[in-house]
Each structure stands twice: as structure tokens, then as C-alpha cells.
Amino acid sequence: MFDSGLTRRSLLTGTLAAGSLGLAGIPLARAEPQWKKFSGSTLEVNLIKSPRGDILQKYEKEFTELTGIKVASEQIPEQQQRQKAVIELTSGKPSFDVVHLSYHVQKRQFEKAKWLADFSAFLKDASLTEATLTESDFSSAGLLYARNQQGEMRSLPFSVDYWIVYWNKELFAKKGLQYPETFDDMVRAAEALTDPKEGIYGFVARGLRNANVPVWTSFLLGHGVDPVDASGNLLTDGPEAIEAAKLYQRLLTKAAPPGVAGFNWSECQSAFLQGKIGMWLDGVGFAPPLEDPTKSRVVGKVGYGVMPRGPKTRASATFGDGIGVTEASQKKEAGYLYCQWAISKLMGGRLLQTGSGVPFRHSVLNDAEIRQGVKMPAAWVDAVAESAKISRLGLPVVIPVTEFRDIIGTGLTATLSGGDPAAEMRKATEQFKPVLERSERA
Structure with a gap:
């Protein structure tokens, strides 16, 4: 020791x-x-x-x-x-x-x-x-x-x-799947694992407004882009940001359990503990209960994966x-x-x-x-x-971080009920831009 x-x-x-x-x-x-x-x-x-x-x-x-x-x-x-x-x-x-x-x-x-x-x-x-x-x-x-x-x-x-991917090795083995190396692999694995009739879903992550923003930034970072660049420019409605929102929408509407729009980390953790979720994206600090036999049905079955590679790079939101x-x-x-x-x-x-x-x-x-x-x-x-x-x-270095998470998170949650990712990200960006400008002038 x-x-x-x-x-x-x-x-x-x-x-x-x-x-x-x-x-x-x-x-x-x-x-x-x-x-x-x-x-x-x-x-x-x-x-x-x-x-x-x-x-x-x-x-x-x-x-x-x-x-x-x-x-x-x-x-x-x-x-x-x-x-x-x-x-x-x-x-x-x-x-x-x-x-x-x-x-x-x-x-x-x-x-x-x-x-x-x-x-x-x-x-x-x-x-x-x-x-x-x-x-x-x-x-x-x-x-x-x-x-x-x-x-x-x-x-x-x-x-x-650090944000990682928790994955159920037993569910992956039953489908003959390997841990995903790329975002595309993650989508394919999530959808292949999803079987609503059996109550099994391939992916879960935060859908709740505000709490969901780090899920989206995890995808955006894989494009090699930060939500706000070093010069203070807001990049939340650029092509990479929109692609990240599309990935968020697809995983949470095609491969996640019902009601995910109301999930924070605790609901995600509870779902994964039941052994019916293929992958869960969140912080490393939520791991201990997964290995606790008094709380978990997945003890010994959990894989701990580094974030898959995006179109430009592999990055762990931190x-x-x-x-x-x-x-x-x-x-x-x-x-x-x-x-x-x-x-x-x-x-x-x-x-x-x-x-x-x-x-x-x-x-x-x-x-x-x-x-x-x-x-x-x-x-x-x-x-x-x-x-x-x-x-x-995992979040931009700005003073109004809470407002950033509220506004961008609202747009992301809207995509889960059919909102267009491009339109939602542009609307959220326009709403947040004056908030950011005022904070820098203060």
C-alpha cells in the first residue's frame, strides 16, 4: 500500500x-x-x-x-x-x-x-x-x-x-462486438445493441437541460474544436458544433432508453447498474457503485473505455x-x-x-x-x-458558465423531441452571444 x-x-x-x-x-x-x-x-x-x-x-x-x-x-x-x-x-x-x-x-x-x-x-x-x-x-x-x-x-x-465510456462487456460479447474506436463505431455498436423488446439500449447519457452540455462538448472536442476559441469567439453554431449536436441527437433518440430527455447522471448510472445499457458516457468519478455487489448487477462486467476518436482527434472532456x-x-x-x-x-x-x-x-x-x-x-x-x-x-473558460449550460442545453434537449440540430444550435448561440459579451465588458 x-x-x-x-x-x-x-x-x-x-x-x-x-x-x-x-x-x-x-x-x-x-x-x-x-x-x-x-x-x-x-x-x-x-x-x-x-x-x-x-x-x-x-x-x-x-x-x-x-x-x-x-x-x-x-x-x-x-x-x-x-x-x-x-x-x-x-x-x-x-x-x-x-x-x-x-x-x-x-x-x-x-x-x-x-x-x-x-x-x-x-x-x-x-x-x-x-x-x-x-x-x-x-x-x-x-x-x-x-x-x-x-x-x-x-x-x-x-x-x-475525465469523461470516459462505461461499457457492458457481457452485452457486447453477446452481439460479437468490440469496444468502439471511433464515433462511427460507437453509433453502430449502440444501434446494434439496442433491443427495446428486451429492454436493452445501446447508449445512455445526460439528456437533461444544462447537465447535457458536457455530452455534446465531448463530441465537439473530437472534431478538434472548443465551444469558445482562444480569442473568445463563440463556435457553438459552426459546422463541427452542428455535427456534434446531430451525433448527440442520434444516439439519444435511436439508442437510448425512453425518458432520456429527463436524465441527469444519477438516472444514467441507475440504468447502467441494471445491466440493460450497452454504453454510458460520463465522468470517471461515478464508477465505484458499479463494482458494489449491493448496488450493481454488472459487477465484473464493466469495461472502462477511453473516449473514442472523433473525425479529427481523440479527446477526453475534462x-x-x-x-x-x-x-x-x-x-x-x-x-x-x-x-x-x-x-x-x-x-x-x-x-x-x-x-x-x-x-x-x-x-x-x-x-x-x-x-x-x-x-x-x-x-x-x-x-x-x-x-x-x-x-x-469540457466547458469554455467564461464567467457565465451556468448561462452557457442553460442556453446551449435547452437547444440540445429540443433536438430530442425532433428539433433540427442546426436550427437549435444557431438559436442558442444567438441567445448566449450577448450574455458572453456583457460578461467580458463588466
Whole structure:
């Protein structure tokens, strides 16, 4: 097991860089960080209530043992935590030094307001940063989330949710089918598996307005296109976006169970657990119940597949959260040490092994000792590691993310009752365009 006394002592005595946990190619002579430099400080830490927050709180005494820095942390339910963070950061006098943020919702807002301290210089400082913490160890999506347009790192990537395809190996075998390699293969397999008389359907994904947008972006990314480009141009009614909407419509009307227009992830998961669904597209974090014999009829029958290749590329829609230090904090270096500990290989291993989250760091996902302690099947970990290599942001980096999901999601849901994908995407784009423009002017 990774979470052993030896490994813990190795971290606490500052020998991480020279030990077996180091990345290949890291010079062993690099000095260790001065962990005790800010001993006696107290950090106020604002966390999102989640299994990730639980892990951080559970082991924060180890951080104090390592650094001498005391931690006063609180977990707040996600929506309330976001509201509290924005109100206090806007005031310029937040009550916390360290904050947990949802990248896929808050990245642009936090960057535009410059609420977080710049870690760029800290990352290069051997007195603050241990040798295994390198930018190359983060997945591409993690770096996209953490870096701003100026290339500054104002947070550290913490936990990620890659989208994969859960597939029922038993149903595939009965039809003599292989796991799909392309979008076209996925359509063929979904339709071949569908048998309404037997109550079997080849595909399920979110049909509910707002919740359904990541399904569509998963398809759009396979065309090599983001919903909003790097220059801020909205691409939601382009030819690729329309093709992605057509694929969404076809799979959810030709191969999905009745009522799918009202499905969020929970309804999709429930359907897949019954053993009557061929494929389910969603985040890796929904896997544990599938292997629980008290909840699942598909234990031992589940395949975990990397997103099939689209017309231009293979891409895994990615969502995630990070952790940073407020610009207003007078304890930036101490806060940075906490953030570094939070996303360390030790803590990342604990996240992965307990099913509390998936780290952005390649060195955690590829570590054989850590993987041995993971309760999920090896195929799940393989899907996570492979998805990390093809990760792309699953939502645009804009302030009105909720409005984007509401408006685009309405158009997508309309296609399930016969709406024309091209017309619906053009209408939704026209509705969202002024919302986006106003947010950028504010």
C-alpha cells in the first residue's frame, strides 16, 4: 500500500526528492524545501464540502507536523462555498488564506479579478518547492486550468474528472462486438445493441437541460474544436458544433432508453447498474457503485473505455478543481506550502485509493505501488491514465458558465423531441452571444 508509515515518514522528514517517489530525471542533489521556515503560522483554509475536502482535513495534522504551520479549515457545500468565496474576495478582505475552487465554473472569474497569488516564482524556488513538483507532471488540462493567459500559475491543479465510456462487456460479447474506436463505431455498436423488446439500449447519457452540455462538448472536442476559441469567439453554431449536436441527437433518440430527455447522471448510472445499457458516457468519478455487489448487477462486467476518436482527434472532456492562495493573504508562502502538500504524491495517492478523487499528476496515476492500493479494477485506472494524455477542457473558460449550460442545453434537449440540430444550435448561440459579451465588458 502506498499510504504506509515509511512513505509518510519519508515525506515528513523531507526526503521526497531523493526517494523512490521522485520523477525520472530529477536531479537528486536538489536541496529540500525549508518546510519549517514558516513554523508558528496559522492558515485559514476554505474548502468545498466533498470527499476531497474530507481527505485534506483528515490528514492536516501531518501537514502541521511537517511544517509547524497550524491549519484552521472549514468545508462548505459547493454552491454556498462559491458564493461565500466570491463575496469575500470581492470585498478585498477575505477571511481565508487558501481557497478551493472549481476550475470549470470559476477559472475565468478568478483570473479576471486577480484574486489569487501568482505561484510562478514559488515553483522555481527550491527553498519552497520539492523536486518532484514539476509542471510536466500535470496533465495538459490541469495546466490549462491553472495557467492564465499570461502564463502565470495562480493555483495548483488538485482533482480532475475525465469523461470516459462505461461499457457492458457481457452485452457486447453477446452481439460479437468490440469496444468502439471511433464515433462511427460507437453509433453502430449502440444501434446494434439496442433491443427495446428486451429492454436493452445501446447508449445512455445526460439528456437533461444544462447537465447535457458536457455530452455534446465531448463530441465537439473530437472534431478538434472548443465551444469558445482562444480569442473568445463563440463556435457553438459552426459546422463541427452542428455535427456534434446531430451525433448527440442520434444516439439519444435511436439508442437510448425512453425518458432520456429527463436524465441527469444519477438516472444514467441507475440504468447502467441494471445491466440493460450497452454504453454510458460520463465522468470517471461515478464508477465505484458499479463494482458494489449491493448496488450493481454488472459487477465484473464493466469495461472502462477511453473516449473514442472523433473525425479529427481523440479527446477526453475534462473538469476539475484547484487550490490557491488569495492575493490578499499576508501568508502567501505558508499558504503555498499547504497547496503543495494538498496536491503532493502522498495526498494524491490517498485520493485515488479511496475513490475520493483523481489527481492531475501523471506520477500518481502511473505509480505501481499506488495502483496496487486502488479498490477499483485496473482497467479503470488505465482509462484514467490514458484519458489524462488526451484531456481537453469540457466547458469554455467564461464567467457565465451556468448561462452557457442553460442556453446551449435547452437547444440540445429540443433536438430530442425532433428539433433540427442546426436550427437549435444557431438559436442558442444567438441567445448566449450577448450574455458572453456583457460578461467580458463588466
